[in-house]
Amino acid sequence: MAYPLLIVFLSLLSLLHHSLSCLSTHKQSLLQFKSLVTRKNDDNSAPFFAFDSWNTSNCCNWEGVTCNRELPTKPVTKLSLSGVVPLTYTAPSSAIASLFAIKTLTFLDISQNSLEGEIPWKGFENLMNLRYLDLSSNLLNGTIPLTIFKLRHLRHLNLGANSLTGVLASAVADLSSLEFLSIDENFLTGQIPSEIGNLIELKVLSLSQNQFSGELPQHILRLERLQILDLGNASTIMILLLSRNNLTGSIPASITNIYRLLVLDLSENQFSGDSFPQFGPDTYLAYVDLSENGFYGEVPMSFGRQIRSLALSGNKFTGPLPGKLNTMQFIENLDLHDNYITGEMPFWIGQISTISVLNLRNNKLEGPVPHTISNLSKLHVLDLSGNNLSGSIPIQMGHLEGMVDTITYFSISDLFTFSIDLSDITFYWKGALRGLGYQRVSTYANLDLSRNGFSGIIPIELGNLKGLKSLNMSYNMIQGRIPANFGHLGKLESLDLSHNRLNGSIPPSFESLNELTTLDLSYNRLMGRIPDKGKMSSMMDIASYTNNSGLCGIQIRVRCESDNPTKVSDGDLVAEGEEKSEDHWFKWIVVFGFFLGFSGAMTVSYFSGFLYPDPPRRYLRSHRQRR
Numbered sequence: 154m155a156y157p158l159l160i161v162f163l164s165l166l167s168l169l170h171h172s173l174s175c176l177s178t179h180k181q182s183l184l185q186f187k188s189l190v191t192r193k194n195d196d197n198s199a200p201f202f203a204f205d206s207w208n209t210s211n212c213c214n215w216e217g218v219t220c221n222r223e224l225p226t227k228p229v230t231k232l233s234l235s236g237v238v239p240l241t242y243t244a245p246s247s248a249i250a251s252l253f254a255i256k257t258l259t260f261l262d263i264s265q266n267s268l269e270g271e272i273p274w275k276g277f278e279n280l281m282n283l284r285y286l287d288l289s290s291n292l293l294n295g296t297i298p299l300t301i302f303k304l305r306h307l308r309h310l311n312l313g314a315n316s317l318t319g320v321l322a323s324a325v326a327d328l329s330s331l332e333f334l335s336i337d338e339n340f341l342t343g344q345i346p347s348e349i350g351n352l353i354e355l356k357v358l359s360l361s362q363n364q365f366s367g368e369l370p371q372h373i374l375r376l377e378r379l380q381i382l383d384l385g386n387a388s389t390i391m392i393l394l395l396s397r398n399n400l401t402g403s404i405p406a407s408i409t410n411i412y413r414l415l416v417l418d419l420s421e422n423q424f425s426g427d428s429f430p431q432f433g434p435d436t437y438l439a440y441v442d443l444s445e446n447g448f449y450g451e452v453p454m455s456f457g458r459q460i461r462s463l464a465l466s467g468n469k470f471t472g473p474l475p476g477k478l479n480t481m482q483f484i485e486n487l488d489l490h491d492n493y494i495t496g497e498m499p500f501w502i503g504q505i506s507t508i509s510v511l512n513l514r515n516n517k518l519e520g521p522v523p524h525t526i527s528n529l530s531k532l533h534v535l536d537l538s539g540n541n542l543s544g545s546i547p548i549q550m551g552h553l554e555g556m557v558d559t560i561t562y563f564s565i566s567d568l569f570t571f572s573i574d575l576s577d578i579t580f581y582w583k584g585a586l587r588g589l590g591y592q593r594v595s596t597y598a599n600l601d602l603s604r605n606g607f608s609g610i611i612p613i614e615l616g617n618l619k620g621l622k623s624l625n626m627s628y629n630m631i632q633g634r635i636p637a638n639f640g641h642l643g644k645l646e647s648l649d650l651s652h653n654r655l656n657g658s659i660p661p662s663f664e665s666l667n668e669l670t671t672l673d674l675s676y677n678r679l680m681g682r683i684p685d686k687g688k689m690s691s692m693m694d695i696a697s698y699t700n701n702s703g704l705c706g707i708q709i710r711v712r713c714e715s716d717n718p719t720k721v722s723d724g725d726l727v728a729e730g731e732e733k734s735e736d737h738w739f740k741w742i743v744v745f746g747f748f749l750g751f752s753g754a755m756t757v758s759y760f761s762g763f764l765y766p767d768p769p770r771r772y773l774r775s776h777r778q779r780r
């Protein structure tokens with residue numbers, strides 16, 4: 154009895170289904186888009202990922218396609234096609250034009266798709282309902298079609314990570330509803346049009362990694378009109394990313410008019426000058442990166458009270474560490490490396506209690522390290538190398554809690570309701586300058602005192618710093634023995650004590666340094682047997698032990714007096730030497746020819762959840778290929 158009923162019900166359902174079918178013109182457009190996607194080589198076996206579902210009659214059910222089901226015609230309104238054309242496939246940029254017939258589109262995301270060639274010049278004006286347009290991370294070239302700037306309802310425009318050339322036309326300012334504009338990682342030239350200042354709704358402006366030149370327009374952002382000062386409201390904030398261009402001149406004072414400015418990245422340009430905008434005490438500015446420019450004068454401190462991260466490295470700042478530093482109640486990262494900062498490290502350094510990463514590398518600081526440093530309980534990365542600091546290493550350094558237990562979190566990114574890919578923090582590690590992402594730096598502890606004039610002995614207290622992954626005290630005048638408890642630094646992966654005056658033997662406890670992969674004890678006065686059990690059996694580089702006063706062991710092929718002569722055979726040497734250790738903690742990004750310290754471009758990895766909660770994204774922006 155129930156059986157025929159079910160059949161009736163099912164056929165009704167299928168009838169209903171047909172009436173729900175999408176517009177045939179829309180379906181044709183989508184199929185044309187799909188048909189332009191081809192495999193790069195002859196092998197046709199692999200599937201089309203999202204396009205798999207594009208074979209039924211109702212295109213509203215296709216993956217990535219959203220229709221307005223409230224309207225009788227069920228028009229397609231939204232296309233979330235990010236990453237549907239994988240790297241092994243290709244599509245001409247004209248595929249974009251096949252979508253111009255879908256005039257009802259409000260949302261179009263075709264990012265990450267290996268679309269190749271110029272953006273179609275004609276046709277965008279058909280998509281007047283568009284509010285969201287993302288063509289980023291493709292292989293698009295040529296200039297930006299002016300027709301895009303006619304899409305006056307557009308709130309989100311992302312053309313980043315392509316190969317676009319030409320200037321940014323002032324017509325961009327016609328997009329008066331724009332909240333998000335990113336054209337980073339392209340080859341745009343000329344000046345940044347001052348008309349951008351008319352985009353009063355703008356919350357994110359990223360023009361990083363282009364070839365823009367000239368000065369910043371005085372009225373880069375005329376946002377005086379905005380008065381909403383609620384930090385909890387993401388829509389009130391502003392992010393300005395102009396790093397890695399060729400911009401010159403000073404920072405316009407008018408920038409302080411952007412009350413809600415939260416992130417300012419002008420790094421790696423040719424800005425200069427010794428005057429800085431005076432941000433008032435109630436500014437929300439939290440992240441400032443002015444590194445790798447030509448600024449000079451005293452270290453500026455006029456960035457307000459909220460600052461979390463201040464990077465001024467790679468400039469020509471002179472004078473002492475500014476006294477105002479200890480008024481920064483929230484500062485977590487302070488990077489002043491590669492400048493000409495003079496004077497002593499002040500005792501009040503111990504008052505900057507929120508600091509977790511302090512980089513003063515390559516300056517001209519002198520005198521002793523104040524004992525008050527131990528007050529910095531969150532400090533877990535301290536780089537003082539390349540200064541002229543002297544005296545003995547304070548025993549209080551052994552009480553830096555952040556280096557004992559590295560569960561403290563570097564929380565600058567907690568500020569943002571969206572994920573932002575802050576640039577790497579870089580320092581020497583395992584013999585090379587390497588970068589470390591913000592998230593990872595939170596689990597990292599590094600103490601670098603190298604290339605100074607430190608004397609005296611190594612305080613036994615440093616053996617307490619069990620969280621250390623890297624310890625570098627090379628190029629000083631440190632004497633006495635290596636503390637026996639260094640073997641308890643169980644997380645240590647890199648240890649450099651070279652170029653000092655250390656004597657005695659290498660503590661046998663080194664055999665329990667299970668994470669050790671880089672060791673340098675050369676140029677000291679060490680004697681006796683090199684421990685050869687545990688990880689020490691793979692520390693086979695002769696250069697790590699050279700120029701000492703009588704070391705012996707298999708590592709340097711010198712037999713110890715006390716040894717049984719058969720123990721150190723050539724066979725053993727080869728076998729142990731081949732044992733290659735891996736960095737299993739994480740993968741470093743080696744920064745080739747990169748600036749030191751906080752790098753320039755802070756890439757906005759993804760802002761959904763900030764302005765637009767829904768679009769699914771297959772890859773994080775930061776994973777895209779860099780040129």
Ligand SMILES: *[C@@H]1O[C@H](CO)[C@@H](O)[C@H](O)[C@H]1NC(C)=O
Nearest residue numbers: 200204205206207208209210
């Ligand atoms: C559509 O493609 C999917 C996956 O390739 C397949 O499972 C399904 O049977 C196809 N449907 C039609 C109606 O061809």
Ligand SMILES: *[C@@H]1O[C@H](CO)[C@@H](O)[C@H](O)[C@H]1NC(C)=O
Nearest residue numbers: 269270271292293294295296
């Ligand atoms: C854009 O790239 C295509 C190849 O993908 C090339 O044929 C064309 O000349 C390029 N156009 C410009 C303006 O560079």
Ligand SMILES: *[C@@H]1O[C@H](CO)[C@@H](O)[C@H](O)[C@H]1NC(C)=O
Nearest residue numbers: 381383385386387388389390
């Ligand atoms: C956030 O600010 C916008 C104006 O930019 C306002 O319309 C909205 O109501 C605010 N939301 C909250 C939760 O305060």
Ligand SMILES: *[C@@H]1O[C@H](CO)[C@@H](O)[C@H](O)[C@H]1NC(C)=O
Nearest residue numbers: 364365366398399400401423
């Ligand atoms: C940057 O500007 C300088 C002059 O200030 C110029 O010599 C140089 O060629 C420019 N570089 C680029 C990539 O435009």
Ligand SMILES: *[C@@H]1O[C@H](CO)[C@@H](O)[C@H](O)[C@H]1NC(C)=O
Nearest residue numbers: 500501502503504506525528
């Ligand atoms: C230590 O830090 C506290 C805040 O945590 C601060 O009040 C105090 O002045 C600091 N002491 C020194 C000696 O810097």
Ligand SMILES: *[C@@H]1O[C@H](CO)[C@@H](O)[C@H](O)[C@H]1NC(C)=O
Nearest residue numbers: 517519520540541542543606
């Ligand atoms: C380093 O400091 C010492 C005094 O502690 C001084 O004699 C020397 O000239 C300084 N070196 C440099 C390069 O500034």
Ligand SMILES: *[C@@H]1O[C@H](CO)[C@@H](O)[C@H](O)[C@H]1NC(C)=O
Nearest residue numbers: 538581582583584603625649
């Ligand atoms: C220790 O620091 C020196 C000088 O700053 C550097 O040359 C060396 O590579 C560092 N050692 C390691 C193992 O990173």
Ligand SMILES: *[C@@H]1O[C@H](CO)[C@@H](O)[C@H](O)[C@H]1NC(C)=O
Nearest residue numbers: 632633634654655656657678
């Ligand atoms: C090691 O150096 C210290 C200080 O220079 C000295 O007092 C001690 O006698 C030396 N020990 C050995 C074994 O040479």
Ligand SMILES: *[C@@H]1O[C@H](CO)[C@@H](O)[C@H](O)[C@H]1NC(C)=O
Nearest residue numbers: 675676677696698699700701
């Ligand atoms: C370091 O040792 C090598 C070989 O043992 C020797 O040739 C060199 O002169 C030594 N260098 C110094 C600065 O002692």
